Amino acid sequence: MSRRTQENLIAGLLVLVFAAYLLMTLSLGPNARLVPVPIALLGLGFLLIQIVSQNRSDGREFQLDLFASLTAGAVSSTADASGEEEPEPRDTRESFPRELQAAGFLAAFIGLILLLGPIAAVFLFTSAFFLVTGHFAPLKGVTVAGLCTLALYLLFAVGLQLQMYHGVLAPLFEPR
Amino acid sequence: MLEAIVAGLAALATPQAVLFMLVGVSYGLVIGILPGLGGIVALALLLPFTYGHELAATLALLLGAHIATIWGGSVTSILFKVPGAAKSLALVFDGHPMTRQGHAARALGASATAALLGGLMGAVFLAFTIPIVRPVMLALGPSEYLMMALWGLTIIATFSEGSLLKGLVATCLGIMVAFVGMDPVSGTPRFWFGNVYLLDGISFPVAMIGLFAVAEMMTLYVKGGAMVDRVSGEQRSTVLDGVKDAFRHWGLVLRSSLLGLWVGVLPGVGASVGGIAAYAQAAQTSPTPERFGKGAVEGVIAPDATLGANEGGGLMPTLAFGIPGGESMAILLVAFLAMGIVPGPRMLTSELDLVFSMVWIVVIANLLTALIGLAISSRLARLPALNPNVMIPLVLSVCLLGAFATRGLIEDVVVAAAFGVIGYLMNKYQYSRANFVIGMVLAEMIERNLHISLGLYGEFFLFTRPITTAMLVFIVVTTALPFVRRYRRSRASAAGNGS
Structure with a gap:
């Protein structure tokens, strides 16, 4: 399974999570859903843009990280702000077992x-x-x-x- | 005032107080190093032992333990990329890369020294700034706290592993998970699926143990090999280098300490926001920001100095107004009341010697923690080089027992494991776990303050409260700035290519 397919599967799963969450808020009172509804809608929106973005033919993602923003571009935009090493391309067939x-x-x-x-x-x-x-x-x-x-x-x-x-x-x- | 300073110190010069201080600090270090068990657990477990002893000795036990947990939490962030508590999250960003490069001892040395310096500054400010800070604190209402939480959220929204959108999705997910359980305003049960366990919500330390510790162990197993490539004998620097680093960056320590003090003074904001903000300001003000995220020692010094100073700041509203600066301070407040200490303005007049006893405890506990920390750092630095076949079962055991220990519920162990799998997948597909965690932390603060603001100031409170409006403008500007810079850079590079 290609990386893009895997990414799409995960994103699809998350869309279901957000949609289910939104549905569940319908049974709540106005105060109880005041914040959850916009957050779920925002998340869903971000996710849909992400899905479109990761399936663009040029493969370019909408990327921006903390260091690029803080350092006025002194650092590569793929640097990992959380201290985690850059994603290594993993051989899915090898790592799956x-x-x-x-x-x-x-x-x-x-x-x-x-x-x-x-x-x-x-x-x-x-x-x-x-x-x-x-x-x-x-x-x-x-x-x-x-x-x-x-x-x-x-x-x-x-x-x-x-x-x-x-x-x-x-x-x-x-x-x- | 001088009399109060001397009397405060004299109260701690008894054998019981000295013994309690030593026990508290040692205990705090052990608890801090255990994943998920931070200052809150440390204090909660000590509460039954606080009756029937000297007042100053009991305070030394409680505060000493609480202060030592801070550095304990930093240790696991630096060595294992497992934040001991949410506030230690920022230590992961540069501390762990330093460990991977063979600079673990230096990172631990810098961390302990920065926490000490921050703690000392926090104690000094606690002693002298109560009258100054009080009017500022009273000027801020729930709408301003809401803005602060939103600012924290927008700052960390850019902490994305690659894709900004995935980072934002992770933040939304974290907030959504935090809404499981009872609504804090109306008491409505939400997203609980008829399960009584979920009514209490997902425990934050349990989720963090899963997302970071369990997920890391899974990654380590899948990847194979030790957590760090270099063996302990090949440490490239020493603890002393770290100590020197902290003193060399004294300006950064001062700035970060002031930030920590300010965050501590604000009730309910919490040190986790402070740690992240300290990291961001360190990167922004560094002449070599490109080193951040790759093992810059400043990325360790800034959050630790902030966390150290935060405790002094957190004591201020707790003592002066009876408003706890955070969860740990809330437990401390309970202990104060049990000991017959009634927080309020009287603390700053007739009980001033007691306040200064606490200031001295903060100073001495910080010194003791730093001394013990520096002494054991070189040994601790060897831990990540352990064989994964030994490390995985041991760390998993400690983490799952830690998850169980947070509330004594077996369901928490299952939840930690589930979050472990989620954390592994998030790491693999680059949905930032840091964003998820901070979203969880800030969710309740956002919801509570939004409801209170709407109730108190009406629907248009964003525009009727001048400080809130100013903070909103600040948030919009700081959020938009990276995008503007990026746009300008891309235009400049396009123009450069064109010519």
């Missing part, structure tokens, strides 16, 4: 937290991550994960006295 893996790791971690609670999930996730990536030998990986979990437990549960969530499976382990 890695992206799926990253999302998978995150989903698995969240799943573990919901099932077992944060502390047990941290131990299992870090141990599994070390084992899967092979960064540490299995025993060392589990030991490092255990020490990290202990440190986090001491910090959050003991130090900050945070009432921990024990997961949806907790009732199974409770004494009857």
Whole structure:
């Protein structure tokens, strides 16, 4: 999938978000929608101009960044004001499996937290991550994960006295 | 007044006060470094420990912790591109590029020193300017605060990663997300989908943890390799270089501190606007603005000096009028009342020694934070060179636990993860995350002040309030200026090519 198609897909998705948001404001009173409506309309407007702009045949985007504006053009207009490096052209086919893996790791971690609670999930996730990536030998990986979990437990549960969530499976382990 | 200054210091010369100050600063540094847990959480967690101790010692614990969280937040911005709090966002712009170039120790040194100098100036101004600032503060109403929020929004609207339009879309998205939950004026539930969790709105620190920290870890995994290319042994500069940088740019430190003090004095504006504004003025006044965004040390010094001075400024309305300068100050106000300190004009007369105790606490806490910060900076600078296979699970664990810790709600962990995916996509397709976050921060201020202004001054308040009108003109001019400059440049280059 070309970069432009991907950009159009994202922009299309955002158009749907803005449109749905606008629709939802219809059920609100005049005070409650006083600011959300113009903001959603503005966002929708900007997005439509962006879609037209990114699909222009010359491929030129309506670009302006902070540095160009502050420095009277001393800096290239593509400089990244947020300190992030210039966008590197990524090979989508190459990065997509890695992206799926990253999302998978995150989903698995969240799943573990919901099932077992944060502390047990941290131990299992870090141990599994070390084992899967092979960064540490299995025993060392589990030991490092255990020490990290202990440190986090001491910090959050003991130090900050945070009432921990024990997961949806907790009732199974409770004494009857 | 001299008596009050001496009495204020003497109250802190007890073993309990010294111990509480040390504990507060150390605790604040740890909390500040944890993503999402800023000064608000630090103060909220300390509240139960504030009863039954010496008044000055308790104040040292609270204020010391609060001040130390500021530099703690800067550390994660500089090293990991993860703002510890919204106010530390501007530190990401040049601090992280410095880390990537092997100047992390220098950036941390400059950051700690600038925060110290800013904090000292803030304390001095707090001590001497209360009578001067009071009439100015009272002259500003909700319509002027609305204009300030809009100014903040137009300033950051230009912080776009490439496309200005995408930056504006991201800002609108951030504002829209902030409207989830109860309408602050009418109490109408909005965009809550029948979910009670959403009635409280999306927690700002949770969204930020997701957008920056979780998204960064995803990016790191997809990209592979360490966060910084250079290993710790190849640091190109030292902490001392950073300290010298801060002193060399004393003019910038002074300007940024004054800005921070002013932003702190204005109730409800918040330090996040100050940090961004400080960065913008540093770039505008620099003789070499082309270095900004690529690792200019001035881009670290300016926001940190502003944040340091902001605390002194924030104490002013809290103490003098009982109006908190920000969320942290609101919690501090609660603590003050619990300790029997009643803010108001009396603080500036019969309770002046207590005010000076606070001034001294700000000074000493800033000094302690800077000393500890400078001592540990060179070690902290090695962290980003950690192998990603170690860093990813550890940072993710800390961040998701941090998300849970903000309100003790498990739903916040899921929301942080969802924002992580959104942040990854925003980064990939260059919809500015910084704009999104600042939109979220300013949304409530805009909505609340708009409603109050309409109620108080009528529909045409923009033109009936002279200061508001002047500020509106200022906003229009500063927003239009970049476009005019760009147009002129393109015409000049077209003329040059033609000849």
